[in-house]
Amino acid sequence: MSTVKLIQDAEADPRVKAVLDDIRATRKSDFINNFWLYLAFDPQLLEETWQGVKSVMAVPSALDPLTKELIYIAVSVTNSCRYCVHSHTAAARAKGMTDEMYADLLRVIATAGRTNQLLNAMQVPVDPVFDLE
Amino acid sequence: MSTVKLIQDAEADPRVKAVLDDIRATRKSDFINNFWLYLAFDPQLLEETWQGVKSVMAVPSALDPLTKELIYIAVSVTNSCRYCVHSHTAAARAKGMTDEMYADLLRVIATAGRTNQLLNAMQVPVDPVFDLE
Amino acid sequence: MSTVKLIQDAEADPRVKAVLDDIRATRKSDFINNFWLYLAFDPQLLEETWQGVKSVMAVPSALDPLTKELIYIAVSVTNSCRYCVHSHTAAARAKGMTDEMYADLLRVIATAGRTNQLLNAMQVPVDPVFDLE
Amino acid sequence: MSTVKLIQDAEADPRVKAVLDDIRATRKSDFINNFWLYLAFDPQLLEETWQGVKSVMAVPSALDPLTKELIYIAVSVTNSCRYCVHSHTAAARAKGMTDEMYADLLRVIATAGRTNQLLNAMQVPVDPVFDLE
Amino acid sequence: MSTVKLIQDAEADPRVKAVLDDIRATRKSDFINNFWLYLAFDPQLLEETWQGVKSVMAVPSALDPLTKELIYIAVSVTNSCRYCVHSHTAAARAKGMTDEMYADLLRVIATAGRTNQLLNAMQVPVDPVFDLE
Amino acid sequence: MSTVKLIQDAEADPRVKAVLDDIRATRKSDFINNFWLYLAFDPQLLEETWQGVKSVMAVPSALDPLTKELIYIAVSVTNSCRYCVHSHTAAARAKGMTDEMYADLLRVIATAGRTNQLLNAMQVPVDPVFDLE
Numbered sequence: 001m002s003t004v005k006l007i008q009d010a011e012a013d014p015r016v017k018a019v020l021d022d023i024r025a026t027r028k029s030d031f032i033n034n035f036w037l038y039l040a041f042d043p044q045l046l047e048e049t050w051q052g053v054k055s056v057m058a059v060p061s062a063l064d065p066l067t068k069e070l071i072y073i074a075v076s077v078t079n080s081c082r083y084c085v086h087s088h089t090a091a092a093r094a095k096g097m098t099d100e101m102y103a104d105l106l107r108v109i110a111t112a113g114r115t116n117q118l119l120n121a122m123q124v125p126v127d128p129v130f131d132l133e
Numbered sequence: 134m135s136t137v138k139l140i141q142d143a144e145a146d147p148r149v150k151a152v153l154d155d156i157r158a159t160r161k162s163d164f165i166n167n168f169w170l171y172l173a174f175d176p177q178l179l180e181e182t183w184q185g186v187k188s189v190m191a192v193p194s195a196l197d198p199l200t201k202e203l204i205y206i207a208v209s210v211t212n213s214c215r216y217c218v219h220s221h222t223a224a225a226r227a228k229g230m231t232d233e234m235y236a237d238l239l240r241v242i243a244t245a246g247r248t249n250q251l252l253n254a255m256q257v258p259v260d261p262v263f264d265l266e
Numbered sequence: 267m268s269t270v271k272l273i274q275d276a277e278a279d280p281r282v283k284a285v286l287d288d289i290r291a292t293r294k295s296d297f298i299n300n301f302w303l304y305l306a307f308d309p310q311l312l313e314e315t316w317q318g319v320k321s322v323m324a325v326p327s328a329l330d331p332l333t334k335e336l337i338y339i340a341v342s343v344t345n346s347c348r349y350c351v352h353s354h355t356a357a358a359r360a361k362g363m364t365d366e367m368y369a370d371l372l373r374v375i376a377t378a379g380r381t382n383q384l385l386n387a388m389q390v391p392v393d394p395v396f397d398l399e
Numbered sequence: 400m401s402t403v404k405l406i407q408d409a410e411a412d413p414r415v416k417a418v419l420d421d422i423r424a425t426r427k428s429d430f431i432n433n434f435w436l437y438l439a440f441d442p443q444l445l446e447e448t449w450q451g452v453k454s455v456m457a458v459p460s461a462l463d464p465l466t467k468e469l470i471y472i473a474v475s476v477t478n479s480c481r482y483c484v485h486s487h488t489a490a491a492r493a494k495g496m497t498d499e500m501y502a503d504l505l506r507v508i509a510t511a512g513r514t515n516q517l518l519n520a521m522q523v524p525v526d527p528v529f530d531l532e
Numbered sequence: 533m534s535t536v537k538l539i540q541d542a543e544a545d546p547r548v549k550a551v552l553d554d555i556r557a558t559r560k561s562d563f564i565n566n567f568w569l570y571l572a573f574d575p576q577l578l579e580e581t582w583q584g585v586k587s588v589m590a591v592p593s594a595l596d597p598l599t600k601e602l603i604y605i606a607v608s609v610t611n612s613c614r615y616c617v618h619s620h621t622a623a624a625r626a627k628g629m630t631d632e633m634y635a636d637l638l639r640v641i642a643t644a645g646r647t648n649q650l651l652n653a654m655q656v657p658v659d660p661v662f663d664l665e
Numbered sequence: 666m667s668t669v670k671l672i673q674d675a676e677a678d679p680r681v682k683a684v685l686d687d688i689r690a691t692r693k694s695d696f697i698n699n700f701w702l703y704l705a706f707d708p709q710l711l712e713e714t715w716q717g718v719k720s721v722m723a724v725p726s727a728l729d730p731l732t733k734e735l736i737y738i739a740v741s742v743t744n745s746c747r748y749c750v751h752s753h754t755a756a757a758r759a760k761g762m763t764d765e766m767y768a769d770l771l772r773v774i775a776t777a778g779r780t781n782q783l784l785n786a787m788q789v790p791v792d793p794v795f796d797l798e
Binding site (some may be wrong): 533534535563565566567570571581584589593599600602604606607608609610611612613615616618619621622630632633635636640641644645646648650651652653655657658659662663 | 666696
Binding site (some may be wrong): 134136137174175177178181182208212213214 | 617632
């Protein structure tokens with residue numbers, strides 16, 4: 001059940017086909033997950049979103065690919081985004097996340113959830129030493 | 134401005150002193166940030182919280198210390214916890230986070246914030262292939 | 267699966283019947299969505315909630331009805347309220363939201379989700395010029 | 400107090416200068432708010448973020464510019480992003496938001512905040528009629 | 533620094549004066565906190581909001597006044613609403629919350645923050661026994 | 666559908682068995698809900714989490730057991746944690762929450778959701794009188 005209709009023949013639109021082909025090529029896989037198929041209802045939104053995700057997640061950068069997936073999961077969990085949690089946990093496993101690493105990730109996001117509540121409650125003043133300026 | 138009073142002579146309580154001493158020993162530094170000083174209004178809460186944070190963040194585990202700080206920042210940003218963002222960004226820098234890594238972290242948490250909104254809006258069905266069972 | 271039982275014969279209670287009749291009259295439709303049917307477990311809560319929603323969403327005001335639905339969707343997406351996202355997206359379509367407008371809404375809420383993360387991370391000082399006082 | 404240092408001579412970097420010049424030209428104003436000045440610590444992140452915001456907020460699209468600002472405020476309030484709330488409320492006023500419209504916006508985001516809580520608590524099943532598929 | 537201007541002579545408007553008088557009478561105190569003074573920029577919004585808060589928080593009901601304040605704090609902390617956290621923590625203390633009760637409240641909201649993260653990450657299926665229907 | 670596999674023979678691990686036995690003894694019931702069964706994929710995480718929850722929720726303290734469940738629900742609703750909302754609403758009912766109390770809880774969390782939005786939007790300055798220091 002979604003708020004947009006899945007377009008059956010989405011690749012008939014050359015802009016959609018170009019994006020989906022690039023996803024397949026980038027990931028070296030024929031499988032395309034529902035997010036991109038449903039986004040195809042608006043080819044421009046599909047293009048922009050894929051370009052944004054690709055440039056951050058599929059291009060070598062200062063952080064390694066698995067670390068980036070762990071961070072992505074942490075945000076998605078905190079935002080309670082069910083689809084994102086599932087897709088990025090699967091992606092993290094595909095990039096080498098073991099059960100031990102996953103348990104460690106859970107420990108950190110649970111601890112952060114715990115202390116975030118304490119600090120948002122106590123409204124402790126930020127130590128001046130943390131100021132970069 | 135906070136919701137609890139900072140206790141001036143907190144270390145007169147031996148339970149508080151024991152925790153603060155352990156923080157100093159664990160971190161090899163005399164500096165103790167406000168979070169722990171304000172938490173001292175309830176020695177048991179201080180003990181439990183420090184034990185929890187220490188066992189996750191200060192003990193070797195599957196994820197390295199810097200990766201754990203990046204994940205901590207990601208959760209704290211998403212929960213809009215100002216104090217936590219400041220303290221863990223400082224901790225990440227102390228553990229080696231460069232400006233390039235920080236910019237990369239920002240890119241990932243911003244991209245996750247962007248696609249979390251899209252998926253929470255579109256309510257796309259989760260692909261069966263993501264199911265572990 | 268819900269946390270309250272759906273009352274089968276809810277309209278036997280005259281307070282419930284009065285609210286449901288007003289919903290039908292206000293919307294010029296016999297259909298009543300589950301939110302109101304489940305709220306009927308407490309007639310006073312049903313009354314208060316419907317009065318509050320009606321006075322804001324069903325009465326002419328400075329913002330037009332479709333703009334109000336778009337804002338409602340934006341909040342509901344950010345709060346990850348699945349039911350609210352579905353019901354208000356349907357309401358927005360009923361009030362004239364086209365696919366082009368929906369894609370535009372998605373673009374704005376995704377961009378806001380993206381920059382909210384950046385600002386909550388960077389903790390940039392608010393420009394004095396934004397102060398109204 | 401922020402987590403990045405404001406670069407004093409940011410426009411010495413031609414990539415930074417190009418973005419800031421484009422902001423001035425797009426907005427027909429010499430004033431540049433802190434967000435962009437602080438983002439300049441990473442010229443690529445500055446470029447990407449500005450391109451993303453500009454393409455959504457400064458280009459004619461299905462929704463009018465003021466409606467887009469109201470939606471932006473709604474997301475920023477719900478994410479508790481203090482800077483974003485200030486900057487986009489100022490932007491909305493600059494684009495014509497009156498006090499009456501602002502009070503109406505507040506009414507809608509408050510009502511959404513209220514019913515989001517009810518639905519997230521009651522976990523009411525989504526009506527099949529809301530399904531687009 | 534706020535997004536609305538504080539009206540200096542707010543009580544010159546009889547609708548504003550009536551609400552502020554009722555706040556004073558209900559609370560048996562001459563002090564009126566900033567929330568209501570700033571809301572006075574729109575008398576109708578002030579009236580509606582005060583009526584809503586008063587009917588829930590200042591009227592005897594199934595839950596006692598202090599319990600209601602503790603719940604209010606719990607929501608406000610989780611939403612990262614700084615003003616609300618301060619005002620309702622003060623209200624809870626005025627209604628008898630001791631330091632021991634406050635520490636207990638902090639323990640519960642921190643534990644909930646911790647397990648909420650775990651469950652939002654693991655997406656564990658809800659046990660059928662929890663279903664009321 | 667979850668992100669970890671349910672271990673069929675979890676109690677073959679003595680650490681897991683010890684925790685599940687303690688849950689049964691503490692609750693005086695043979696039923697164990699899915700959260701703990703799925704957490705068993707990592708015995709240490711299971712132990713730590715149960716110890717944390719037990720020490721806060723199953724031990725006499727300044728707040729009574731039902732009040733603690735109401736606070737737990739309030740946080741879980743605001744974090745949009747579906748599983749947590751179901752399990753803690755069931756726990757609250759088991760500890761004596763009536764329909765009248767539940768409706769009252771809903772009223773308070775809805776009112777908090779409403780005013781949190783107003784304050785996060787208006788950014789009203791915190792009254793100095795709320796400062797404990």
